[in-house]
Amino acid sequence: MLPPENRFLSPRTGWTRAHWEAVADQLLDAVHQHWSPRCARIDLPGEPSRYGPVSDGLEGFARTFLLAGFRVAGGGDPALLERYAWGLAAGTDPHSPEAWPRPDELGQAKVEAASIALVLQLTKPWLWDHLDDGVRQRVVDWLGTVVGQPYPPINWVWFRIVVESFLREVGGPWSVEDVEQDLALHASFRRADGWLSDGEERAYDHYTGWALHLYPLLWTHLFDVPDSLCSQDLRRTWSDDLARYLEDAAALLGADGSPLMQGRSLTYRFAAAAPFWVAAMTGVPGPSPGLLRRAASGVLRHFVDHGALEPDGLLRLGWHGGWPALRQAYSGPGSPYWAAKGMLGLALPADHPVWTDVERPLPVERMDYTRVIAAPGWLVSARRADGIVTTVNHGTDHALPGDQRADSPLYAKLGYSTATMPVSTDNSVVLLDSAGAASHRAGFRTLFAEELPGGVVAGASRGPVRWVDTSADDSPDHGSGRGGEIIEGPPVLVVSVVRSAVEIRIVRVDGDPPARKSHGGHIHGPHVHECAPHGSRLRVSGWPVAADTRPREETADGEEVVVTGARLRSSLQALRGFDQAGVHTGTGTSPLGKYTAVPWLATTGPVARGDVLAAVVRLDRGGEAVATPQLIVRGNEIVLRWSDGLDSRITLPSP
Known part of the structure; x- marks a missing residue:
């Protein structure tokens, strides 16, 4: 059940932070019955990806971990992280029956390792600082297998940067050469007016917003990144690029909140809201907080109103409701939960202007x-x-x-x-x-x-x-x-x-x-x-x-x-x-x-x-x-x- 609409604060969507919290809690509640015995996997129903059910279970863990982490960082109950703590202990134990495939063994684990590292950084006071030394060392060992590994020259470069930055901060192994190489690749993706291509091809899609703009600014916001790795001029460039990109991103949203139906991985659905939230979180100049929330709330409400959450509360492969034909080779039952990236705003406190300012209309509404x-x-x-x-x-x-x-x-x-x-x-x-x-x-x-x-x-x-x-x-x-x-x-x-x-x-x-x-x-x-x-x-x-x-x-x-x-x-x-x-x-x-x-x-x-x-x-x-x-x-x-x-x-x- 959702709370009543508030048309004074949100005249366009009626949605407030309370609606976002309710949706997040429903998503997290729905996966509870699918935890593996030792909580290293969330084994969701559906056809497995080409990587198999063990990888898919790790994906379910890591991607819902994002949502739980955002919820806790923004004032939610730290108990949401308890099962994830158990899962970290079991998944990184090579002798556990629920041991995770390592990033140096399975490419998909490189993706999920980045989500795990990002949330560990975001929730250090509630999770990492309370793990025992043995679990922390096993997590470092598991994440550390990314160092020196090859990564596809697309948005994946940020997965290695995020993991190695977390490792650097907790005293683990990392490689300055890896990070510098990945930053150079990211620079090669830059195009006109704040856009980025997902690789050298003309691959323009939602990855520009929910990956290639998301990670750089989160990286410099959440991690202690030295100027020797990322200068102040480069940080300003990234911020200015996102501000310019958001002018186009807002103009590409329909009045009903639907994102453009173009490009791969559409099953990530409301992840399309991610670039609006990262702008609010990192103080990108230009877009008003009311417009950022209007855009993000419009996207989330669009999918909720059109049945993206199934009767059992799960997200399945599809667009509105489940539609398996939208799957791609890398898509498994846990894949849709990258939609959690679109709920990043929950990591902001309730008194942040993005939650308290009145909604502003989208360009198509004006x-x-x-x-x-x-x-x-x-x-x-x-x-x-x-x-x-x-x-x-x-x-x-x-x-x-x-x-x-x-x-x-x-x-x-x-x-x-x-x-x-x-x-x-x-x-x-x-x-x-x-x-x-x-x-x-x-x-x-x-x-x-x-x-x-x-x-x-x-x-x-x-x-x-x-x-x-x-x-x-x-x-x-x-x-x-x-x-x-x-x-x-x-x-x-x-x-x-x-x-x-x-x-x-x-x-x-x-x-x-x-x-x-x-x-x-x-x-x-x-x-x-x-x-x-x-x-x-x-x-x-x-x-x-x-x-x-x-x-x-x-x-x-x-x-x-x-x-x-x-x-x-x-x-x-x-x-x-x-x-x-x-x-x-x-x-x-x-x-x-x-x-x-x-x-x-x-x-x-x-x-x-x-x-x-x-x-x-x-x-x-x-x-x-x-x-x-x-x-x-x-x-x-x-x-x-x-x-x-x-x-x-x-x-x-x-x-």
Whole structure:
């Protein structure tokens, strides 16, 4: 049961600290019956990850430990840590039947070791200082196996930094070379306007906030980090980067509190609130405490209201409720509890301004807006009337330019929003081979993403498309697209012009496909394939509508198609070159509803090189639609004349 709403302190969500405490206590209470006998594991129900049930049990321990630690640090009952103390004793004892796999034995243990070290640091007065010397030494020995170990060059570098920093403070082994190497890697992830890529690829997702901004500032806030490791200038840079990133992060939240449904590990759900809390905890200048709590409370309430906590109080793999198809290779029954990172605010005292200031509205609650987020190549648009935030994507694919793998559906699509979950057929521009198979676009090159007069934003990307046979690729799903033997297609140019949540999507086939050697998703390989025939049919698709009742479909003369359901309306309207319209339908393909429908437009015949095609792509909640602009094509010059007389001009790059 949740306490009554407080619409004076929290006029937007009604939620206060008491609501957060109630949810946290419910989450912790629900896992009690799943403790192992010696409390080294929390063995939650569900299909195990690829690492097995012992690793999954450690994951359940470590990730709920985060939540218990935040609760105690912010004034909760220290008794919450008692079972975790027993588990530390058993898990680090190599002779115990519940001994944990060491970080030097199992990669996943490196992740969980960081959560354990972070909470041990945060709760030293209540836990670490009360462990007996033998347990403390075994914990140091277990954590100490990370020193000198290889870590993937992604957000994982922070797991080693956190563990070795705790070890340094308690007199354990650590390596200054490890920390300096990891800090250098983190620096290489920095991109424009406070964004960070999760590795060298164009991997922009929620890890920017819940990992790559979270750990650096917590590290300098919770640990005694010497200036020789992290200068004051670098600390200010990190703080300024987070402040700038939060401008975009707040603008990417829907009015209903939904985060953007894009990127891997979506089962972590309200971990998306983490960067707002770390800003409050570390005093990042800029965002007001009331806005930070509004954003965080909106995210948590969204998931609670939509059934993320199952009737038994557990979090299961999924988005709102359980939906196993969202799992990835590393996902196990304990994985969803990284959502605890989004409850970091509970570690702050109840009289902190982030808890006592009045909520401030999100950007989408105050006004309509468009903006360009340069690093991921996103054109963002939101309307106050709908409360939906959409992004049109011309810069993110979890790949590098020239990559020839298949598209990753969580990264490479043309659009993501706070109201739609990507499915296999939505938000694409594809060529169709003779059997109707669709091409892939990952590895494209971003040409531009820019603001135009009148609240218009525009972006473009281009690259050779391909057909990929992924049937032989059984590599773990960690976010990237899959590889395989390919048939190459021609370069395809896609341009988007967005105003008031309406996208004008312009497409041009830009050349004949070259004969290339291709295999295994890489540019060069031992097998030669014939190229796809030039002049394939072209198809574009719009936003998916998922609902528990079958969405309604309307198609008019092959020029417009509209799908409605679950208070959403998705439409495509042909402006130039399309003469077919229809709807892809599916069942069980989205966690947002039993049925999914995606509108599409296509050509009945081949598309000639250099032909310009265009369509209007809309997503809204019904009501009066924004008027369609007039499209004028003069060679490579495109003019969009909007109903209020504004002209938006785009010069297409030469083929």
